[in-house]
Amino acid sequence: MxxxxxxxxxxxxxxxxxxxxxxxxxxxxxxxxxxxxxxxxxxxxxxxxxxxxxxxxxxxxxxxxxxxxxxxxxxxxxxxxxxxxxxxxxxxxxxxxxxxxxxxxxxxxxxxxxxxxxxxxxxxxxxxxxxxxxxxxxxxxxxxxxxxxxxxxxLPREYSAYSHWTMYFDGSKMLAGLGAGVILISRTGDTVRYVLQIMYTDSNNAAEYEALLHDLRMATSMGIQRLEVRGDSNLEISQVNGEFDAKDPKMAAYRNAVLRISARFEGLEFHHVARDSNQAADVLARMGAKRDPVPKNTFLERLFKPSVVWQDDVTGAPSDEPAHNASPKNEQDDQVISGSALEETPSAHEVMALIAPWTEPLLAYLTQHQLPKDKTEAQRIVHGSKVYKVHEGEHYKKSTTGVLQRCISEEEGRKLLVEIHAGMGVHHATV
Missing domain, CATH: 3.10.20.370 (Ubiquitin-like (UB roll))
Structure with missing residues (x-):
């Protein structure tokens, strides 16, 4: 039946x-x-x-x-x-x-x-x-x-090229100083550009390694699990891939620091590319070395001391060149592991905001009742502050239905956009 x-x-x-x-x-x-x-x-x-x-x-x-x-x-x-x-x-x-x-x-x-x-x-x-x-x-x-x-x-698999993030890095040493450039490309083709100004004297290879370490730290903070690193420096790429030995203590410390951070990724590859394929990162590195103003939508950071500590083979004493660095040293910086890098030192970096937070005038009025001398600007702030509120130290905007929407800085907004376009994280509708 x-x-x-x-x-x-x-x-x-x-x-x-x-x-x-x-x-x-x-x-x-x-x-x-x-x-x-x-x-x-x-x-x-x-x-x-x-x-x-x-x-x-x-x-x-x-x-x-x-x-x-x-x-x-x-x-x-x-x-x-x-x-x-x-x-x-x-x-x-x-x-x-x-x-x-x-x-x-x-x-x-x-x-x-x-x-x-x-x-x-x-x-x-x-x-x-x-x-x-x-x-x-x-x-x-x-x-x-x-x-x-x-x-x-x-459907044809036309998006397979963006199955992972891609990073280009480069370092530059010029008469004005050292600099590094980093370009991070998401799986959807969106780019994040960083300029690193190195405020101490060192070699070009050290600048290349600082750019590489900076990008890996940034990638881990963003939760990136799969990353392809491309650079035109054959020395750094070959040392990290194990093709070249790192006999210099400083280079060994940098290499070990890269390998230590590499363990946090699910997939990580290092590839050497021709200089012509790395022009964009080279432009950013030269910009950092010459201390030129950075363009819009480009992040700027300054590095006042090396990110690693190494032991000098000649004197046997720890070194974090140069000795004239005016930045204060932490107790953690005095620890030395022979031939290996310590964890990166967050105190060595100073993030430079390109644009002042737009909430500063409103917060000054809401918390301290301070207004600018310009009457027009003061009236604008007083009128606009009626829809804003400070709650538990956070700045919020009240919607028409009474829902509080947290105000964020422009830099934090860029990071959220990168995460959203990359398909990472959850919905940020309450921000």
Whole structure:
């Protein structure tokens, strides 16, 4: 009997149903990394079935652009409803739509605090009769998932080049001083540029190593797990890869410091590239050596002492050249491990903010009632401070519904954008 039913299903082709005017329809949605899909069905009585049977009305899908593929998952789900409304508008105009999903779309779309693209989609969906209910059974959800997964499987793997982060580094020694440049490229092609001004006298190889160490420290602080390092210095790359021996105590200390930090990554490779392929990092390194002003969207740091401590083979005494360094030394800096690097010393770095925090005038007024002498500027600060609040030492902006939104600096905002575009971390909507 079961075999006969299977034969009947195989022989008879499935036929799409034509909905009646005003007949309620269900919308099943699905989203993957690069594809969103939606399936529209109706539920009708069928002979031989105790419960109503879902019949397919139409299905649509869309391959996301690189920008849309970086949406958060719940944003992709909301966008799927908007996409289905745009492509199947005639069904949405004549019938009531019930969206069945595991995601709490009713709270997301009908949220009064919705801003940005979510708010735009909400406005577009307002004219239609759409209700959002939790999905109780799989049913036609299988078809929506199949369309999205099958479409994504058929796409060419054009984003494989960004499966890991890439870093270019270079050092420079000039008459004005030492400098280093670092360029960090995310999996999505976004770049972060750093200029390192080395404020003491040392060799060009040491500057190259300082650039390498600086980037590895920055990558670990950002939570990067897979990184490809590219540099035009054959000495540093070969020493780290074990192809060259590091006989000089200083170079051995730098190499061991790199190897120690390398253990924190899941995947890390060092590759030597031609100088022509490393021009961008070389420009930043020369900029740091000549103490030139850094361009916009480029971070600047100053290094006042070496990042490692080594032991001199001749005197047997510890060395962290040069001796005339005016920076204070910590007790931790006096510890020496022969031929190996200590942990990096955070006190050796001074981060230079390129732009002063925009919250300083507001904080000065809210906490100390200080205003600038310019009357126009003072009136602007007093008027704007009405929507800001200082709570437990943090600066917040009050939304129209009373939700406190934390204010951040421009530098912190850049770091958050890098993490978001890289697909790292969680949603930062409360920031």
């Amino acid at each position: 079961a075999l006969e039913e299977i034969k009947t299903l195989l022989v008879g082709n499935p036929i799409m149903a034509a909905p009646d005017i005003g007949e309620p329809m269900l919308l099943y949605i699905s989203a993957t990394n690069q594809v969103v899909s939606a399936v529209l069905v109706v539920e009708r009585e069928s002979e031989g079935h105790k419960f109503q049977v879902q019949k397919l009305v139409y299905y649509v899908s869309e391959v996301l652009t690189p920008c849309k593929s970086r949406y958060l998952h719940y944003q992709k789900i909301a966008y799927t409803v908007f996409m289905a409304c745009q492509k199947l508008r005639h069904y949405f105009q004549e019938c009531s739509i019930i969206v069945a999903s595991e995601v709490p779309l009713n709270y997301i779309i009908n949220n009064r605090d919705a801003i940005g693209r979510i708010a735009k989609w909400v406005i577009e969906l307002l004219p239609f009769e759409i209700t959002y209910k939790p999905r109780q059974a799989i049913k036609s959800q299988v078809l929506a998932d199949y369309i999205a997964e099958w479409t994504e499987a058929e």
